[in-house]
Amino acid sequence: MQHLKKHFLLRDDITFLNFGSFGACVKPVFERYQKYQLELEREPVQFITVNGLTYLDKSRAALGKYLNCHKDDLVYVTNPSYAVNAIAKSFNLQPGDEILSTNLEYGACDKTWEYYCQKAGARFVRQPISLPIQSKEEFIIEFFKGLTSRTKMIFISYITSSTGLRLPVEEICVIAKEKGLITFVDGAHAPAQVPIDLDNSSFDMFTGACHKWMMTPKGSSFLYVKKELQPLVDPLIVSWGYKSMSPSDSTFLDYHQTNGTRDFSAFLTIPDAIQFMEENDWTSVSRQCRELVIHNAPTLCKILGAAPLAPLNDMFIRQLFSSSIKTSEPEKLQRYLFESYHVQVPVMRHGDKTYLRYSINAFNDQHDLDRLFDAIGDIKKKTGLVE
Amino acid sequence: MQHLKKHFLLRDDITFLNFGSFGACVKPVFERYQKYQLELEREPVQFITVNGLTYLDKSRAALGKYLNCHKDDLVYVTNPSYAVNAIAKSFNLQPGDEILSTNLEYGACDKTWEYYCQKAGARFVRQPISLPIQSKEEFIIEFFKGLTSRTKMIFISYITSSTGLRLPVEEICVIAKEKGLITFVDGAHAPAQVPIDLDNSSFDMFTGACHKWMMTPKGSSFLYVKKELQPLVDPLIVSWGYKSMSPSDSTFLDYHQTNGTRDFSAFLTIPDAIQFMEENDWTSVSRQCRELVIHNAPTLCKILGAAPLAPLNDMFIRQLFSSSIKTSEPEKLQRYLFESYHVQVPVMRHGDKTYLRYSINAFNDQHDLDRLFDAIGDIKKKTGLVE
Numbered sequence: 001m002q003h004l005k006k007h008f009l010l011r012d013d014i015t016f017l018n019f020g021s022f023g024a025c026v027k028p029v030f031e032r033y034q035k036y037q038l039e040l041e042r043e044p045v046q047f048i049t050v051n052g053l054t055y056l057d058k059s060r061a062a063l064g065k066y067l068n069c070h071k072d073d074l075v076y077v078t079n080p081s082y083a084v085n086a087i088a089k090s091f092n093l094q095p096g097d098e099i100l101s102t103n104l105e106y107g108a109c110d111k112t113w114e115y116y117c118q119k120a121g122a123r124f125v126r127q128p129i130s131l132p133i134q135s136k137e138e139f140i141i142e143f144f145k146g147l148t149s150r151t152k153m154i155f156i157s158y159i160t161s162s163t164g165l166r167l168p169v170e171e172i173c174v175i176a177k178e179k180g181l182i183t184f185v186d187g188a189h190a191p192a193q194v195p196i197d198l199d200n201s202s203f204d205m206f207t208g209a210c211h212k213w214m215m216t217p218k219g220s221s222f223l224y225v226k227k228e229l230q231p232l233v234d235p236l237i238v239s240w241g242y243k244s245m246s247p248s249d250s251t252f253l254d255y256h257q258t259n260g261t262r263d264f265s266a267f268l269t270i271p272d273a274i275q276f277m278e279e280n281d282w283t284s285v286s287r288q289c290r291e292l293v294i295h296n297a298p299t300l301c302k303i304l305g306a307a308p309l310a311p312l313n314d315m316f317i318r319q320l321f322s323s324s325i326k327t328s329e330p331e332k333l334q335r336y337l338f339e340s341y342h343v344q345v346p347v348m349r350h351g352d353k354t355y356l357r358y359s360i361n362a363f364n365d366q367h368d369l370d371r372l373f374d375a376i377g378d379i380k381k382k383t384g385l386v387e
Numbered sequence: 388m389q390h391l392k393k394h395f396l397l398r399d400d401i402t403f404l405n406f407g408s409f410g411a412c413v414k415p416v417f418e419r420y421q422k423y424q425l426e427l428e429r430e431p432v433q434f435i436t437v438n439g440l441t442y443l444d445k446s447r448a449a450l451g452k453y454l455n456c457h458k459d460d461l462v463y464v465t466n467p468s469y470a471v472n473a474i475a476k477s478f479n480l481q482p483g484d485e486i487l488s489t490n491l492e493y494g495a496c497d498k499t500w501e502y503y504c505q506k507a508g509a510r511f512v513r514q515p516i517s518l519p520i521q522s523k524e525e526f527i528i529e530f531f532k533g534l535t536s537r538t539k540m541i542f543i544s545y546i547t548s549s550t551g552l553r554l555p556v557e558e559i560c561v562i563a564k565e566k567g568l569i570t571f572v573d574g575a576h577a578p579a580q581v582p583i584d585l586d587n588s589s590f591d592m593f594t595g596a597c598h599k600w601m602m603t604p605k606g607s608s609f610l611y612v613k614k615e616l617q618p619l620v621d622p623l624i625v626s627w628g629y630k631s632m633s634p635s636d637s638t639f640l641d642y643h644q645t646n647g648t649r650d651f652s653a654f655l656t657i658p659d660a661i662q663f664m665e666e667n668d669w670t671s672v673s674r675q676c677r678e679l680v681i682h683n684a685p686t687l688c689k690i691l692g693a694a695p696l697a698p699l700n701d702m703f704i705r706q707l708f709s710s711s712i713k714t715s716e717p718e719k720l721q722r723y724l725f726e727s728y729h730v731q732v733p734v735m736r737h738g739d740k741t742y743l744r745y746s747i748n749a750f751n752d753q754h755d756l757d758r759l760f761d762a763i764g765d766i767k768k769k770t771g772l773v774e
Contacts, residue, residue: 009428010428010429014430016430018432021431021435021648022431022435022648023431024428024431034421038396038417041396041397041604043398043401044409044410044605045405045408045409045731046725048408048605078647079647079648079649081624081626081646081647082646082647085623085624089476107627108625108626108627108647111625111626111627111630115629209648211648217428217650218427218431218435218648218649218650236623237623238499239468239498240495243498259468259469260465261408261465261466261468261596261598262465262466262606263605263606331633344432344433349632
């Protein structure tokens with residue numbers, strides 16, 4: 001894959017193993033981004049109120065095709081946190097209601113649900129998941145142990161953040177729909193790591209980041225809501241589109257697309273990113289990345305004296321791999337890896353555990369992981385930062 | 388001022404008389420913007436979690452100096468709509484409470500307050516203001532006719548949008564504070580049109596756009612809240628900064644600065660915009676613009692057969708001037724002016740009236756206004772678009 005390295009803007013002197021946090025934009029997409037910004041500044045009124053809206057529409061059409069859904073069932077949002085806030089704020093939670101989730105979710109989403117559940121006297125149920133996960137079937141059984149007669153919605157990550165695990169959300173949501181629950185999938189890490197087919201899924205609501213694995217500029221994400229549930233979702237930012245004087249065909253779009261003056265160029269680059277992936281056979285790139293991820297997983301686990309968090313296969317492992325790590329100072333360890341070894345890799349607390357997670361994308365190779373392993377070995381020898 | 392025209396990116400073929408809607412960025416600020424974006428993409432993790440935070444802090448320090456307030460009493464927001472939503476959502480409205488405002492406010496803010504007031508059983512009071520305004524004193528008397536024992540907050544524009552009028556908000560807020568009310572000023576159009584001194588004001592809360600008259604890229608605005616009232620304001624987007632595991636010295640900052648992955652480069656250019664204005668003696672530029680605005684106001688009124696909306700002086704008129712216009716198709720008229728005459732000027736409905744508003748900044752001159760006047764004269768002759 002090394003011929004693809006030239007497309008990235010990333011610094012040469014850093015071993016970049018943290019694609020998962022914020023992605024990294026490829027050159028043709030970044031150049032398109034800045035060209036849109038220049039076009040905006042050359043005639044701001046024409047761009048923001050006329051031409052830019054046409055580009056936005058075309059962009060949603062391209063993303064809708066990529067995700068298999070109607071473009072008007074998608075709205076662009078800054079990031080998945082925005083989408084989760086929009087849903088949590090709007091969802092008509094009653095005292096005693098429960099949102100069933102796992103104890104593996106992204107911390108900012110936990111905070112959001114806890115905030116809105118507390119206001120309503122509802123409960124955010126973080127069903128404990130036993131690690132390592134043994135199988136899809138056992139995961140599903142364990143997850144639904146958290147179900148009660150008060151459960152109204154399922155909220156679950158497609159691919160978890162600190163533990164880097166793909167969860168069987170398709171199956172979970174099929175079962176949840178049979179039980180009459182609303183399903184909301186946090187797919188922050190999903191687009192371009194897993195194929196997504198929204199219209200043929202049991203996902204009622206889905207948010208994904210384009211600025212991670214789809215490689216668009218930061219601040220470009222989407223919220224999908226099935227047509228019949230769209231009336232449930234109020235705008236997070238009330239603006240001209242709310243009770244619009246010149247409504248479009250989609251109230252969903254009016255509510256969520258218009259939210260004050262901003263530079264929405266990042267949204268417009270999504271078709272360019274999709275085209276870049278197609279032209280460079282990203283399905284094959286992603287598969288090669290997964291092979292590298294899985295090939296190196298046992299080594300990381302061995303160095304850290306840990307067991308893998310799930311079976312080492314495509315079902316659970318995509319382009320991220322996390323291992324638990326014994327360190328009392330995760331933030332210091334992460335900084336030390338960056339400053340002393342020029343290795344950018346996250347070391348994250350989650351509950352009472354800490355995880356080190358590597359990400360692999362087209363520009364990475366075996367040498368990058370070897371540098372990580374060598375650095376950890378060296379740190380173990382020289383410091384007390386890793387036990 | 389024509390030597391300043393070269394600093395703008397605006398198209399040469401357009402007579403740009405709508406600076407008010409979205410501003411326009413100057414070249415050195417725009418270049419800095421895109422450089423920050425490149426720095427971000429060269430090492431996203433280091434930028435978003437380390438270097439960028441230092442730049443943000445420096446930026447708020449510069450803006451705090453410019454507005455005379457402590458940097459930690461300011462948070463950056465995308466736009467004033469975001470700020471108004473954050474306050475309206477957080478403000479603990481009780482049934483029967485009233486927010487006193489005017490009938491001249493920005494439509495998106497009306498919608499926001501009406502949305503949250505309706506939820507709480509509270510009232511958003513749009514006190515009718517007689518136009519033309521006769522004097523500061525009469526405005527103040529008329530405004531406070533809307534006051535009742537249930538009024539909890541004053542919400543008022545520093546400079547109105549469709550009518551383009553500077554209102555006596557300093558005096559209004561002094562009186563409101565004496566009456567024990569909370570004061571919230573929508574200063575979307577204020578920074579760089581009027582001098583602002585937050586710490587010596589009676590403004591409890593203030594939002595301003597930097598992407599309008601301060602000429603930064605789109606999506607850069609701020610919310611100021613006096614220290615003692617900051618605990619009232621919950622995050623509009625709940626994220627890591629809410630009940631933070633690693634809190635900073637300012638909960639206000641933690642709550643509002645962290646809200647998911649985004650490109651915050653626009654915020655970072657604010658010191659560059661301030662420097663640009665200083666280096667180019669923007670106080671004098673702004674004064675010259677106001678002179679041009681006021682000099683031409685009687686002509687526009689005459690052409691449109693309307694009376695000025697306020698006395699033609701610095702107190703009420705800054706770099707915007709609106710006149711009511713008789714047209715049954717404002718959107719079509721605006722489009723026609725742009726497409727047939729290459730004049731970009733807004734024609735806006737407000738209540739049962741319609742206004743045409745011109746803005747003047749450094750790149751404008753008398754010829755621009757002459758082109759507008761000629762175009763309107765021509766349209767009156769040739770079409771029925773203007774009565």
